[in-house]
Amino acid sequence: MRFLIRVVINAFAIWVATLIPVLTVTVIAFPPGDTLQFVLTLLIVAAIFAIVNTIIGTIIKIVAFPLYILTLGLISLVINGLLLWITAWLTHWWNWGLRVESFWWGVVAALLITVINWILGIILRPQRRR
Template identity: 70%
Template sequence: MRFLVRVVVNAFAIWIVTLIPVLQVDVTPFAPGGDLQLVLTLLAVAAIFAVVNTVIGTVIKIVAFPLYILTLGLISLLINGFLLWLTAAITSGWSWGLDVHHFWWGVVAALLIGLINGVFGMILRPQKKKR
């Protein structure tokens, strides 16, 4: 259930980022190109992004642990941008998916996606019961 909520929040965050024209991050929907196809494309891209972030992101974060300490965590911006760019590269093999025009726009988009995920994570976090 948490994975589905995470995918939906990621899809919403990716959609918000693609609405900003300066960022040069686009989503190409499935073949007919209607609203339903856009939503399904965003959900598919968000699911791929979640899997990439879980599998490859974890390995990169373990290997780059000394860089996290050296840069006081700022390397995570580059790693998250790389993971978003990698998701765009994976989905660009088909005729639909995410398109990041430049790596640095991916870094900015990943920062915004992280902020949106953080806000929704605080809102949707289950509350502990007070005794």
């Protein structure tokens, strides 16, 4: 259940990142491109992003641990941008998916997605029983 909530939050955050006209991040829905296909595309891209973040992100964070210490955690912005870029690379083989124009726009979009995920994660966090 937590994974599904995470995917929905990621999909919302990716959608918000695509709405900002300065960012060159787009989501191309699979044909015929109606609203339902757009929402499903966002959910699939968010699931791919969550899987990439879980598998590849964990490996990169373990390997880059000294860089985290050296940069006081600021390298995480670049790593999150890299993970978003990898997600875009994985979905570019089809005619739908995430498109990121450059790596640095991906870093900015990943920063926005991280902030939205953090805020919604605090709001939607399940409460523990006492």
